[in-house]
Amino acid sequence: MPSSTAATPEAGLFRRSYDLVRSQGFGIACGLLTTLLLAVGTLVMAFTADGASSGVAMDDLTAFFLPVSGWHLWLYLLMPVLGLFGLSTLLSTIESVADAWRAGRRTLSAYAPAVIHVAFLVTLCAHVVGGFRGQEDGVVTVGSDWTRLPDGRDIRAISLATDAYPDGSPLQVRAQVEIRDVGGEVSTESVGYNEPISSGWGADLLLLLRAAGEPTGALLTAGPAECLLAGPGDACTLAGRVIRLVRVQEGGHWGNTPVAFLQIEGAGAPEPFFLWPGGRRVLSENGASFQLAEIRSSPVVMLRSRHAPGNPFALVAAVLLGLGLLAMGRRWGLATR
Amino acid sequence: MSPTLPDGGQPVLMAGFVVALALYAATAATEAFRPGAGRRVMAAGVLAHFGALATRGVLIGYLPLTNKFESFAAASLAVAIAAVIAWRPSRIYVTFLVLVAMAALGAALAFPADLAYPPPLMRTPWYPAHVPLSFLAYGLWTAAAAGALAWAFDRDPAWLPRIHRLALQGFGLWSVAMVCGGVWGVLAWGAYFLWDPKVVWSVILWFHYATFVHVRLAPSLQSRPWVGPLLAGLGFVWVLVAYVGTSFLFGRSSHAF
Numbered sequence: 001m002p003s004s005t006a007a008t009p010e011a012g013l014f015r016r017s018y019d020l021v022r023s024q025g026f027g028i029a030c031g032l033l034t035t036l037l038l039a040v041g042t043l044v045m046a047f048t049a050d051g052a053s054s055g056v057a058m059d060d061l062t063a064f065f066l067p068v069s070g071w072h073l074w075l076y077l078l079m080p081v082l083g084l085f086g087l088s089t090l091l092s093t094i095e096s097v098a099d100a101w102r103a104g105r106r107t108l109s110a111y112a113p114a115v116i117h118v119a120f121l122v123t124l125c126a127h128v129v130g131g132f133r134g135q136e137d138g139v140v141t142v143g144s145d146w147t148r149l150p151d152g153r154d155i156r157a158i159s160l161a162t163d164a165y166p167d168g169s170p171l172q173v174r175a176q177v178e179i180r181d182v183g184g185e186v187s188t189e190s191v192g193y194n195e196p197i198s199s200g201w202g203a204d205l206l207l208l209l210r211a212a213g214e215p216t217g218a219l220l221t222a223g224p225a226e227c228l229l230a231g232p233g234d235a236c237t238l239a240g241r242v243i244r245l246v247r248v249q250e251g252g253h254w255g256n257t258p259v260a261f262l263q264i265e266g267a268g269a270p271e272p273f274f275l276w277p278g279g280r281r282v283l284s285e286n287g288a289s290f291q292l293a294e295i296r297s298s299p300v301v302m303l304r305s306r307h308a309p310g311n312p313f314a315l316v317a318a319v320l321l322g323l324g325l326l327a328m329g330r331r332w333g334l335a336t337r
Numbered sequence: 338m339s340p341t342l343p344d345g346g347q348p349v350l351m352a353g354f355v356v357a358l359a360l361y362a363a364t365a366a367t368e369a370f371r372p373g374a375g376r377r378v379m380a381a382g383v384l385a386h387f388g389a390l391a392t393r394g395v396l397i398g399y400l401p402l403t404n405k406f407e408s409f410a411a412a413s414l415a416v417a418i419a420a421v422i423a424w425r426p427s428r429i430y431v432t433f434l435v436l437v438a439m440a441a442l443g444a445a446l447a448f449p450a451d452l453a454y455p456p457p458l459m460r461t462p463w464y465p466a467h468v469p470l471s472f473l474a475y476g477l478w479t480a481a482a483a484g485a486l487a488w489a490f491d492r493d494p495a496w497l498p499r500i501h502r503l504a505l506q507g508f509g510l511w512s513v514a515m516v517c518g519g520v521w522g523v524l525a526w527g528a529y530f531l532w533d534p535k536v537v538w539s540v541i542l543w544f545h546y547a548t549f550v551h552v553r554l555a556p557s558l559q560s561r562p563w564v565g566p567l568l569a570g571l572g573f574v575w576v577l578v579a580y581v582g583t584s585f586l587f588g589r590s591s592h593a594f
Contacts, residue, residue: 024554024555025558027551028548031544031551032548034544035544038541039538042587045532045537058526059531059532120547165454170456173457193458193525194457194460194521196527202523304527306527308523308528310528311523314530318519318520322516333505
């Protein structure tokens with residue numbers, strides 16, 4: 001049987017579709033359609049912020065499907081458009097790289113646009129992975145005791161350092177925490193604003209929401225003698241009397257000044273009183289006195305746990321985009337030309 | 338709470354911006370009488386403007402982009418810088434850029450100009466990279482739109498490659514700004530992207546200008562010289578929506594300005 005080299009109608013259709021999808025015109029149409037759909041999307045999301053779009057947050061895509069809503073039509077159209085855009089970019093990039101290579105072009109700048117195109121494709125992957133697989137794992141309040149994280153590890157705060165501007169407003173907050181993995185191994189990490197605890201190239205993050213020192217104890221002095229009441233219920237003997245810490249409170253109707261509630265104990269009924277830092281208590285029976293030297297606090301940090309599997313892809317895309325832009329070199333030209 | 342100024346310090350601090358505004362106005366007047374001479378006047382305005390903004394930065398010990406006053410002032414400065422760098426002795430081109438720079442600086446002066454320390458979340462190296470690069474991209478795209486307007490009047494084909502180049506350079510800066518903003522987003526919020534009007538419109542701008550820079554590669558569009566100027570003009574409208582519209586029209590946003 002003689003073989004035929006003539007294209008079948010199906011092959012012709014495939015070829016025409018291929019040529020269409022990889023064409024510049026098709027990519028430009030996808031780009032313009034993407035801008036249009038995203039613009040419509042921002043208007044719809046603003047209009048339905050308390051309705052159909054109320055569940056949309058962060059980079060999540062699942063909220064657009066739970067439930068499916070006519071308000072999200074722009075996104076349902078955007079996804080196939082971006083899919084075709086990605087396919088168009090992929091095909092045209094492969095072809096342009098092959099053409100440049102066959103033509104003997106060996107300069108880096110000849111392939112810079114291709115690198116930028118690959119960055120774009122990886123970014124699309126980041127959105128899909130992060131949008132459908134990412135999740136918020138809730139907020140964990142971490143004090144000096146071990147607290148269980150959503151991933152099974154344990155965490156506790158060990159110190160808190162804060163810097164302030166001259167007017168007292170916060171400049172930076174940084175907490176040291178210990179993390180104990182499921183095998184029992186403990187590591188020390190630092191967490192602050194713009195400084196999350198990250199693992200898996202940013203796929204799992206513990207982000208600082210808030211940090212404060214929680215007043216827990218009181219240091220009392222009587223001349224050279226001192227006693228530390230580490231927590232409520234602790235007692236010590238000072239100036240000849242037993243003094244017990246009942247509780248320490250920050251804020252309330254005293255303003256922001258912390259207050260220690262104490263009681264003097266003896267044979268009779270306990271004698272309750274309170275002191276601010278620097279405050280002094282004079283004992284009526286012997287004239288001796290003691291002072292609340294300071295209120296001791298332990299760090300408490302609120303951490304947001306987030307699983308963001310799109311972040312590593314985005315990181316790769318950012319590196320590729322940066323390399324591609326650099327490799328463009330002289331192709332940027334001068335604005336004044 | 339804010340940094341304190343000595344008595345009478347605030348008017349001195351504002352003087353640089355007022356001088357810059359006056360010099361920008363003088364640029365358009367100078368250019369009308371002596372084409373090409375306005376560039377030096379504009380450059381003098383840029384120096385006064387930069388000096389005033391830099392002084393605020395010294396006082397707060399950080400990049401002076403902490404509120405709407407400083408944001409609009411910086412946007413105006415970016416447009417003025419773009420005008421000086423990409424100067425063309427064309428009255429329409431120069432007038433458009435001067436008007437945009439003046440409008441942005443005028444808008445800045447309408448906001449409270451109190452000094453403020455940046456909140457802790459702004460204190461990251463990614464911030465001083467993200468915002469100034471974004472504004473410089475705005476400036477270059479405004480220059481591209483000015484070129485498009487000039488082309489609409491004189492149909493000089495020399496504008497077309499300039500418009501394309503300005504759009505491309507703005508696209509490059511914008512891409513780097515988005516990378517910096519994305520990294521900052523991961524560190525601050527745990528995500529490089531949010532379904533937030535400002536962020537989505539940033540993506541819209543990226544797609545728009547990415548599309549723009551490919552127009553010259555499409556054979557079917559070679560015979561349509563108006564496409565580039567049209568996209569440059571449309572891009573300027575998108576810039577206004579992304580920068581101003583998302584801050585004032587779309588309600589809640591993760592971006593303060």
